[in-house]
Amino acid sequence: MNILVTYDVKTETPEGRKRLRRVAKTCLGYGQRVQWSVFECSLDPSNLERFKMKLLKIISMDEDSLRIYKLHGDRENAVEAWGLDRYHDFSDTLIL
Amino acid sequence: MNILVTYDVKTETPEGRKRLRRVAKTCLGYGQRVQWSVFECSLDPSNLERFKMKLLKIISMDEDSLRIYKLHGDRENAVEAWGLDRYHDFSDTLIL
Numbered sequence: 001m002n003i004l005v006t007y008d009v010k011t012e013t014p015e016g017r018k019r020l021r022r023v024a025k026t027c028l029g030y031g032q033r034v035q036w037s038v039f040e041c042s043l044d045p046s047n048l049e050r051f052k053m054k055l056l057k058i059i060s061m062d063e064d065s066l067r068i069y070k071l072h073g074d075r076e077n078a079v080e081a082w083g084l085d086r087y088h089d090f091s092d093t094l095i096l
Numbered sequence: 097m098n099i100l101v102t103y104d105v106k107t108e109t110p111e112g113r114k115r116l117r118r119v120a121k122t123c124l125g126y127g128q129r130v131q132w133s134v135f136e137c138s139l140d141p142s143n144l145e146r147f148k149m150k151l152l153k154i155i156s157m158d159e160d161s162l163r164i165y166k167l168h169g170d171r172e173n174a175v176e177a178w179g180l181d182r183y184h185d186f187s188d189t190l191i192l
Contacts, residue, residue, distance in 0.1 A: 004100070004165060006102060006131055006134045007131070008131040008132050008134075008180070034161075034163065035102055035103070035104040035133075035161050035163065036104050036133075037131075037132075037133070038102045038104075038134070038163070052176075055178075056178060059178065059179055060179065061178065061179045062179070062180075063179070063180070064179045064180065065130075065131050065177070065178070065179045065180040065181065065182075066177070066178045066179055067130065067131065067134070067175060067176070067177045067178075068175070068176045068177075069100060069165065069167060069174055069175050070173070070174050070175075071165060071167070071168075071174075072167075072168040072169055072174070073168055077166070078165055078166050078167075078168070079163060079164070079165050079166075080148075080163070080164045081161070081162070081163045081164075082152060082155065082157065082161070082162045082163075083155055083156065083157045083158070083159070083160045083161045083162055084104070084158075084159070084160065084161040085161065086161075
């Protein structure tokens, strides 16, 4: 399942900056950073559940925002990207 | 069609900060801000094309990143939101 995770973490306090680092680190373990606070992930339902639980333990419900979008169908049909594009499709054949 | 627009604009220069303001202002005209640089929009294909063209005229292809995701199916099935949620469904009946 192709998943998009986006977040806003309030970073006005040291605790907020710590949460931001932890959210980003957790996301890096499950997907690819495509923008500063946007990650694309390809996950089965159980990994998605695990990922989500980790994020929900980190964020502050009163100060931060976390959104998870399910992208149905092929990734190529669901996304258009312009400008800097950090995404690399690891399911493609790697040509060396 | 439900659309998600996400962007990173490089704001280290006055030109970049101006681009950021213009991108945000354009997005506000077409959808709802759900996070700092994430907007949800409900657009028909011609409005989506117009919106996209406006954004592409503003961003710097070398410095910024713009992504547009198409969310297929019902919005409710495509998105999960935690913490602060700015989204308001204007297609719902308004109870006063």
